[in-house]
Amino acid sequence: MNIGIDARGAIWYRGTGIGTYTYQLIYQLKQREDGACYRPFWPGEEYRELDITDEKEFNNVEIGNEYWEQFFLPRALTREHFDLYHVPQNGIGLPKTKKCPQVVTIHDLIPYIYPETVGKGYLKTFFTEMPRIMEESDRIITVSHWSKKDITQIFAYPAEKIDVIWEAPEPVYRPLEKSLCRKLLGEKYRLEEDYILYVGGFSPRKNIKLLLTAFAKISKEIEKPIYLVLPGKKQKEPDYLDALIAALGISDRVLFPGFVPVGDLPYFYAGAELFVYPSYYEGFGLPPLEAMACGTPTLAARASSLPEVLEMGAAWFDPYNYMELAESLFFFLTHPEASKNLGANGYHQAQKFSWAKTAQETVKTYQKTISGC
Missing domain, CATH: 3.40.50.2000 (Glycogen Phosphorylase B;)
Known part of the structure; x- marks a missing residue:
């Protein structure tokens, strides 16, 4: 398997639940010796791979997050022949052009349930993007059966295409004197x-x-x-x-x-x-x-x-x-x-929870998605 993963959450949101999830998932996937390639993507060093010789194409877009999502990422997914692309941060940032099967992790639907507690900018993005995310995702990972219930009720997304995979405490959390x-x-x-x-x-x-x-x-x-x-x-x-x-x-x-x-x-x-x-x-x-x-x-x-x-x-x-x-x-x-x-x-x-187990279950989701199950 050749798997692309949006790694922005691990860099930008470290210390939050989504940041922890993205960081630990990628870390654990990288430790696996299963013959698969797990390729993190983020708008940073990646720009070194851009072909800037095509001045017409390069100069007509703004170098930034939107450019990365709409131009660089789809092009890279096509060039490197990915079997699947995974967006862990509630699907936000899903490529505008679908180049391969897509999995998203929906942690919660708080903007729909407690909209008054969410910033206006994120609320607008969530309401704008989430219908498209639901439509274009081949499979959804969520982190609890409670969240799965919300997804099926609010969006009528097929329950059989939602996998519940728990998160875990990071190894740094342990008893101390x-x-x-x-x-x-x-x-x-x-x-x-x-x-x-x-x-x-x-x-x-x-x-x-x-x-x-x-x-x-x-x-x-x-x-x-x-x-x-x-x-x-x-x-x-x-x-x-x-x-x-x-x-x-x-x-x-x-x-x-x-x-x-x-x-x-x-x-x-x-x-x-x-x-x-x-x-x-x-x-x-x-x-x-x-x-x-x-x-x-x-x-x-x-x-x-x-x-x-x-x-x-x-x-x-x-x-x-x-x-x-x-x-x-x-x-x-x-x-x-x-x-x-x-x-x-x-x-x-x-002790029932571990990030290695999270990664193992996530790989099963990748395999089911790629095989069309």
């Missing part, structure tokens, strides 16, 4: 106290308000000081989180360390007393699985794909009931043995 984590976090981030952790962005869909409200409820009831730590790049506008934190009277207990590189995230996960994921909707939900791979006791919203992925490895709460979350936080913070058992259950669940 808490004392080691606290040492690094103290030196680099001035974080030395016990803390509850959330990772996953600040979109309204992530339901941070519920977490802040529940934390405010229990923070003054816990005998020892406890903090809430939320890494990630926080949007400047609207600054509703800061206003809510001030209104709840917890400004001195909530920490925003800002962007944290992937190499440091395992220390945040493994050093936490608890990890909480209150999101209303996820196509898969990598952060809680990453926390569980680190052995961190994890609490998650009983919503969308999360129960399917996390199963009994997490403690569950209603994403619309802050009191239920507050009671769960208080219980696990004050019952060390129960917290320890929850962490062990989560670690066991996380």
